[in-house]
Amino acid sequence: ERKCILTGDWQNDLGSNMTISAVNGAGQFSGLYLTAVSATEKPILVSPLNGSQHVDNLEHPTFGFTVKWSFSDSTTVFVGQCFTDDHGKETLQTMWLLRVKAKSMDDNWKATTVGTNVFTRI
């Protein structure tokens, strides 16, 4: 069957790149995320990510990871699944929640955005 281990380099349709390190026996991994876009005006810097994927059944595993942005007070969580097409091409179909820091509780309602995004290997 077609296995999908997330280790490696990925790019999404915004042009953001991520590198995922070795996935350990428990499915845990870390990595680095370089976003091509940002909600802040601050200079973009590489940011750390940590997450885990299912490794018990490597057929189209689900995963999740968190990016703690190094250049802003925001955090993004990604959740998704790895699919492999008939030619062996892998894609990560994800949804994400970006939480930016709200100035006060009054701004809490508008501090989380959601989106979908697809990653392919580079």
Ligand SMILES: CC(=O)N1C(=O)N[C@@H]2[C@H](CCCCC(=O)O)SC[C@@H]21
């Ligand atoms: C994959 C995807 O859609 N995104 C991506 O690659 N970059 C943007 C956001 C970057 C946030 C940077 C930190 C900040 O602006 O405070 S996370 C969701 C979106």
